[in-house]
Amino acid sequence: GAVVSQHPSRVICKSGTSVKIECRSLDFQATTMFWYRQFPKQSLMLMATSNEGSKATYEQGVEKDKFLINHASLTLSTLTVTSAHPEDSSFYICSARTGMNEQFFGPGTRLTVL
């Protein structure tokens, strides 16, 4: 199957700092990428849908000013957690959708905010 990478795989930061997570589709173009968040012992919850060249669509309860999403090309979407706080500590995982409606997930980014 197609490959989606995420960088970094793990990040520890201080409260109040911003963290950028990259999601790349390595061997296909993805007009749509999705960002999910998973708290410990819980399921994956959709945060936002990112379409290339347009503004992201956020799920209810997800602050768009806190979680900035940029999808500047067909192979790259970034999620920036601004002014991170300990409650933002979570596992963030992206997926990229192909034209055939398949979805491929990245390996995830574990964010710890001290």
Next chain:
Amino acid sequence: AQKVTQAQTEISVVEKEDVTLDCVYETRDTTYYLFWYKQPPSGELVFLIRRNSFDEQNEISGRYSWNFQKSTSSFNFTITASQVVDSAVYFCALSDRDSGYALNFGKGTSLLVTP
């Protein structure tokens, strides 16, 4: 609105037992996709299967099999002769046009296989 229910939170079996993980879904769309993923402790999602709503054929892949029943809106997953390496959290998920084809995950079933 769409919904995925995995009623079994945790299952514990002894190696070589067969185990079935249940998944019941709700959707208004006539075209939808169902998925199963495995999530080991490392966190990375391992894709197991995707099924579209027009394909009700059951699938077998090695020790894994899936039973898709539209009449009961269920997509159950059976592991035959379970092994310790099967221990993980398993997620059932649904995507449809209503969701923009984002995946809506069930709460997951934690499977523990002991020797």
